[in-house]
Amino acid sequence: MTVEAFDTVDVIAAKRDGQALSKEQIDWVIDAYTRGVVAEEQMAALAMAIFINDMEPVEIANWTQAMIASGERMDFSSLTRPTSDKHSTGGVGDKITLPLAPLVAVFDVAVPQLSGRGLGHTGGTLDKLESIPGWQAGLSNAAIVDQLEDIGAVICAAGTGLASADKKLYALRDTTSTVDCIPLIASSIMSKKIAEGTSGLVLDVKVGSGAFMKDLRKARTLAQTMVDLGQAAGVNTSALLTDMSTPLGLTVGNALEVRESVEVLAGGGPADVVDLTVALAEEMLRLAGKTDVDVRAALSDGRAMDVWKRMIRAQNGDPEAPLPVAEHTEVVTATESGVLTKLDALSVGVASWRLGAGRARKEDPVQDVAGIELHAKPGDSVTAGQPLMTLHTATPERFSRAIASLDDAVEIGGDAASVPESIVFEKIT
């Protein structure tokens, strides 16, 4: 029988009463939770106390370290090139990882993108890539290292062994209204990224209706908290605060977003996707010590596309195979003429989800073909009757609920739209 270092009720009571938890208390409570000694209802009470009473920076750092210690760590030190990674807090139409990883790899910086599947209205990177015929998400740790050395980029499923406590806590927070809490969000993201063993990390913190953080001030606090955690753990970390008031690019949905990513890799694609891909690539390369590089050239001259094709083939995917296409489409048209002043990211994300692109529960399947093509973006002039978007699905009975979620998504006005000048609002280093 193990003699426990602390009593769970005392640790909960300390945070309940607004005290800072010691490193010893945090190490113990995370480890005991992993071992099942701290019960789910006890962690729920503690998470609520953390939510309401907050944590000091040193507590968040200790909490993150304890989460890292709860699982295995990866090690890329055998690689001949530096590693740099990106994490997005999640948005609608956010396919940036797909062109970004091969683009950065062009410049001899290895990109280990250990990714997840989507839940709710934001899509998952693995779900998108799985629409490519043959592509496999699962790789062993040894295969990840080999592919990073050989090709320079890998996008694959994160092993379940990283930050084990996070996996339990993440599921618990979802059912106990303790999700939207900066110490718990920051430690959850950063424990996985630090355990992953990257030497550089750029955080793409989304702001706006389609993002987790709806306002800039809170997004800035989250970004700064995560940058501090990364730096304290020896990971060269910075963050970009970027716009998520409207979907990224002109496609939302799995195969649709792969198609658009390939357009970007072919030197084309929507300006916002290209701009954000380039901004994140430049930042990832800067963190790896490469500052004087022409990133855009690698998109236009085909070097990024070459890495993409090798990366997809390495995981059994066929980059030349045609992507699946939906059997059923429905067009939404403009009801009046004027300037498109709003195209709400959350509404479009929910509509795409309802068409079948996302899942409501972890075990649900997703449709490769479902999603939405946008034919206009905020700032564009439209005329009444013109197509605004095309909805795609394999199951046409889904159209009505998807269209219902678009009720307040679109605004057409006489004035020019207040479109942000740049997709990147701020950089935090």
Added chain:
Amino acid sequence: MTVEAFDTVDVIAAKRDGQALSKEQIDWVIDAYTRGVVAEEQMAALAMAIFINDMEPVEIANWTQAMIASGERMDFSSLTRPTSDKHSTGGVGDKITLPLAPLVAVFDVAVPQLSGRGLGHTGGTLDKLESIPGWQAGLSNAAIVDQLEDIGAVICAAGTGLASADKKLYALRDTTSTVDCIPLIASSIMSKKIAEGTSGLVLDVKVGSGAFMKDLRKARTLAQTMVDLGQAAGVNTSALLTDMSTPLGLTVGNALEVRESVEVLAGGGPADVVDLTVALAEEMLRLAGKTDVDVRAALSDGRAMDVWKRMIRAQNGDPEAPLPVAEHTEVVTATESGVLTKLDALSVGVASWRLGAGRARKEDPVQDVAGIELHAKPGDSVTAGQPLMTLHTATPERFSRAIASLDDAVEIGGDAASVPESIVFEKIT
């Protein structure tokens, strides 16, 4: 499949964000918790949010009503006399229920004392009575009503059907550091007492080291909250705030406290026990409309003792049988001469618990014979070497840990002790 009226995470989030919960939300969440639709970890998060963000009086009243609705209600309306009950928040040496119930019954007011067993350092009324040879705690509802009509007093085990949600929530609070919270304490106590169906109720809210509430201000808030809940539910309710800085009377432990209770019923007994018994009896009788009664006379002339003997016999107990006596005793003596300025209730309670009078877990047995006799009380002059207390147990290996808990229990000084003038500090109506 039931369509639920609310989503659990929304109800938790509302209290988390400091909002008042509506009657509909509260009714739903208590019912859904009873049905298992709200999971333990969700109720833990909600309880913590209630602990930190508090509840408004109307929320506490609605919460109490919802807890009452979760179980069965008793009905004493068929009785030919009014009912009046007492609830103590728990203390050390608090045997008052034993002489009080028969004393009040003398005046044709029925006393339905549905009681519990002890947990931790405070003893349980049923544990005490079970040291009487033959006495049985369990009675059917019909038997309770019959005994109230016939004898006027019953002390028995509370049925598990009253306020079912409270039973689950009480156990959860114990492990999640959400015990010491006035809305949850008040609703827990009052839901059971209101469901019990008494028409009058006096609350004995203890204050001091041996009590749940250590300071007068918090005890006053708890008392006022409970009095308001009782009045709102149509129960004529008042509260006395009483001293629990030192043990009540001169005995702590099951058979020892029965012995002292019988002394009080015989017209003797320690002054503090007699004073508090009389004060509570007068208040219970006042709530039942009897104001001009000589309560002390019923102790000295044997009327209360007569009811006691009938009450004990009705539950198969033998009031004339000798009480069990401990085989092992140990005397603690005064280390110096002077006035006893402190005899700490909590320390004595813990010592008695460790001797075997109480239990650490619900399923533990208790010793009838274990406990402590006090030979001096604060304010008494003592001389070095004089016995201060006698420790009783059936298991002498327990003496050392019991004596260890008495380390700081006793203070002997040159000055007069600051002993409260009256055991009753305040009355709240």
